[in-house]
Amino acid sequence: MRWNAVPELPEVETVVKGLRPLIKDRYITDITISEEKIIAHPAADEFKKEAVGMKIEDITRRGKYIIIELENDKEMIIHLRMTGKLLVKQCEKFRDKHTHVVFHLDNGQELRFNNIRKFGRIYLIDKDQPQKAGGYAELGPEPLSNDMSLDDFKEMFKNRRGVIKSLLMNQKFIAGIGNIYADEILFRSGIDPERKADTLSEMEIGKIYSNMREILKKGIIYGGTTFSDYVNAFGEKGSFQEELQIYQKEGEKCCRCGSTVKKKRVGGRGSYYCPSCQK
């Protein structure tokens, strides 16, 4: 069976860190768009007209979005969705068939947007128009930000009563967590993914908070999770998959208690959990 590793916060952070020294301060000399639907805003010809000739001032991350800051207060917002990659290669190297957009740089290298399923999207916006980039403007707080204390996190649970896993994956609630890290956070917190948010004790919310930060940080240190598709800016795989304790472990023994790991659908998503450890 093949597994697609979807870029979540640690994977996107790894991509951004890898790309920064390769593309910062470079100029975009041309853009080749072979799949126009990837360019979500503005229209492809307009996008090209506005971005060519621009200098890349920096590359950063917000949630699962990559932000490439350009001159004149413009920025490119990139979402990899499933199976997305951003790679830098020499221009003469072979481009595979899933490379849909190529940014030609002034040092002869190429920044390539590669997306097997074509779900990823690229936006070009003015900095003061974030609402034009999909859900980018509505993102919740960054889970690793020092501005979000445990008290702030507890406060966010006011008026929340939905299932906890769906809440953690809700980008408006908190930014950057997807299916893999949500399962890992809840397993290590001993909480069933279907628990309603308004049944959680303060102590349980505290566990989620600390496990969330610890696991996401660890994911970044390990360079993200790779099953088959996700790679960093150099085409290298991460190693956090070796640290996973519950995700994709159906039928295996729980590493904590030894009982069998189960899988169920929570909010329409495949969710791995230990029935004996997670209540």
Next chain:
DNA sequence: GGCTTTGTTTTATA
């Protein structure tokens, strides 16, 4: 060729 994969958006409902 139907099913699965996930993140986001849309729609419906309370």
Next chain:
DNA sequence: GTATAAAACAAAGC
């Protein structure tokens, strides 16, 4: 207006 849940959608691989 707000929160939630369910459904739709994107496309490719097996």
